[in-house]
Amino acid sequence: MSSFASVPSASLSLQLAEEVLYDLPPLEGVFLHWYTHGATATTPGITSLLARREQMLGAATLSGASITLLYECATDCLRRLPVSVYSPWDSRPLHARLLRHGPSQRAAETQALLPPGVLVQKTISVTLGExxxxxxxxGTGSLTRLHLRDMAAALALPFRALKRCTINSSTHTPVETFAMQPGMVSPFLHPERAAHLSALVLLPWRERRDAKAREVAISLSLWESLALPVRCMRPLVRQYARRAYPQVRLIELGTADATRSFAEEDDGS
Structure with a gap:
C-alpha cells in the first residue's frame, strides 16, 4: 500500500477533501427537504450542514448561500419551462438531478466525466482593458475574437482594448477573485459578497445541437453537479445574477437583445 507521503500535495488535498465530502450527509436530503417543504423551510440541521461543507471544503464547493439561491432559481426555471409532452425523466425534481464525478480543473476534463447527454458548463474570466x-x-467551445469584439462593443470600449485582453489572468486567481477553485468557477457567486465584475457574459451556443444533449451540468463542488435542461441555462443565469449581484451588467451574445442590465426592471424571466 502506497504511503500518502508519495502523493503530490495538491492531489492529497483533493483526496482528503473528497473523503470529507462523502462523510457529510448528501445534498439529496437537503434538496428533498426543500422539495417537500419549500426552500424557505430550512432547518437548523440544514444550515449547519451547508456551513460545514463551506468550512471544510472551502473554495472546492459553492457556498451554502449560493446553493440555496441556485436551488430556488433552478426550481423556478424548471416550473416555467414549457413541456409539450410529459416525461418523468425531464420532469424529475432537483434532488433526482444530482451527479457525482471525479474532480477536474478543465472543462474538457469535466466533460469526459459526465454521462452521455450532459454537457459541461464552461466559465472563464476575461480581462478586457481594465x-x-x-x-x-x-459545452467546451472556445472564446473567439468575434466574441471579444462583441463584448468590447457592448461595453463601448475601443477595439484597441482587445490588444490588452487576457483570458484567465493570473492577476485574478479563481480562489482570490471568486472564492472558487479552478474547475469550479461559475456565475453562481456568493450572493452576500460583492461581485467585482464589470459584466457577466452569456456566450452563444448551438441550441439545436445542444438540445440533443438536453442537459447541462452546473458545478456544486469539484465532485458534484446539478443536471438541468439546456433550455434552463439562460433564464437560470439571468435570474441568479439579478438576485445575487443586480449591479453587474449582463451581456448576452448571439441574441437579438444583445445587452441587458439587471439594474433595469426585469420581466421575471
Missing amino acids: RLLLCTGV
Whole structure:
C-alpha cells in the first residue's frame, strides 16, 4: 500500500477533501427537504450542514448561500419551462438531478466525466482593458475574437482594448477573485459578497445541437453537479445574477437583445 507521503500535495488535498465530502450527509436530503417543504423551510440541521461543507471544503464547493439561491432559481426555471409532452425523466425534481464525478480543473476534463447527454458548463474570466468579465456558456467551445469584439462593443470600449485582453489572468486567481477553485468557477457567486465584475457574459451556443444533449451540468463542488435542461441555462443565469449581484451588467451574445442590465426592471424571466 502506497504511503500518502508519495502523493503530490495538491492531489492529497483533493483526496482528503473528497473523503470529507462523502462523510457529510448528501445534498439529496437537503434538496428533498426543500422539495417537500419549500426552500424557505430550512432547518437548523440544514444550515449547519451547508456551513460545514463551506468550512471544510472551502473554495472546492459553492457556498451554502449560493446553493440555496441556485436551488430556488433552478426550481423556478424548471416550473416555467414549457413541456409539450410529459416525461418523468425531464420532469424529475432537483434532488433526482444530482451527479457525482471525479474532480477536474478543465472543462474538457469535466466533460469526459459526465454521462452521455450532459454537457459541461464552461466559465472563464476575461480581462478586457481594465474590465474584468466572467463569460459562461454550454459545452467546451472556445472564446473567439468575434466574441471579444462583441463584448468590447457592448461595453463601448475601443477595439484597441482587445490588444490588452487576457483570458484567465493570473492577476485574478479563481480562489482570490471568486472564492472558487479552478474547475469550479461559475456565475453562481456568493450572493452576500460583492461581485467585482464589470459584466457577466452569456456566450452563444448551438441550441439545436445542444438540445440533443438536453442537459447541462452546473458545478456544486469539484465532485458534484446539478443536471438541468439546456433550455434552463439562460433564464437560470439571468435570474441568479439579478438576485445575487443586480449591479453587474449582463451581456448576452448571439441574441437579438444583445445587452441587458439587471439594474433595469426585469420581466421575471
